[in-house]
Amino acid sequence: YKGTIKNFVDSNQVCPFGKVGDQLFVQETYGTKIRSLGGTPHESFVYKADNPNEIAYYDCKGMGYPVRWKPSSRMPRKASRILLEITNISLELLNNISEESAKAEGIVETIKGWKPYQASKRLCSSPELAFKLLWEQYKGSKSWNENPWVWVIEFKVIQGGDQ
Template sequence: MAIKPILFNTEMVRAIMDGRKSCTRRMVKPQPNEKHTYPLGFVTDSTEKKDVGCFGFGINEYSGSIQYTKPQYHPGDILYVRETWGHPISLNSDKQYVFRADKIAESGFKNDSHIWHPSIHMPKEAARIWLKVTNVRVERLQDITEDGAEAEGAIDNRGFIHSPENEYDRIYTAREYFIKIWDRTIKKSDLDIYGWDVNPWVWVIEFERCEKPQGV
């Protein structure tokens, strides 16, 4: 078991806290080249220790030419979520940290009531969300199903498009909304490499909420 950080934006942090998100897709890096597009699976036994835990892509099922890539996360890993955070400005606050994903950050305070820091700079001691990786697999991005998109925290808003609580500007299935979520997380300069239309290979990382490990 390894303890590692993982970054989520505010929308996805809320989805985890609401119990709507139990999966995340992350880019396979490096991507296999155009010849090595046959997924061979994870290496569990090899004379080359560096290959164990890697995923292999072949030219075909029987090819001896293999490209290996290793996921950042493995089943059993414990992850602490890095999210947008800050310190309360109020001297009367008994909190050491505040989080942008909390509704009070929107409704109870003005945006300048806290000094917000990027998630990547959040220290481990501030983490309030802990996850245990239960499964890791590889698939093409566009292979995601409607159920898979819902597990990603994407919302199917067709049932409440006319509701006063509806925050969306059009009707989406969960899968259609996931496409928007994905492309928003990709730098514009990288959309032609990692965007939805390119259909890259991704790690599908499933997880469940867990307690903070003792002694951490």
């Protein structure tokens, strides 16, 4: 088929990530920590993004033991601290990303240009070029040129995050 995929795909019904109105919980690297509340041990969730050197518990001699981090893919919904609601879904060609969409993907603006992520030393002249670098870092050096159809999912934070 040589035409626009939008002519025959209803993105609200086909999107593998959900439909408008669905709620998504954000998964992140997490672990558990044991605290004593009124003499009773209580287990709570902790997040690597907050403190990668978090202590899970202390033994009777005061020796601290680090949290055993679990990958984000294993996070249960009850451990999530951020809940999102899908507000819009569309299907677009990757290379058609707008400046606004590139910024929404987390591209970082600096005084001298745009970076694909905070720790990057590479600067680009636009958010779109910085996003291209980010995409190729994760998908491979020639993946941008393939220009695949991608799901564009807009959402609002309904719990947690910076609301």
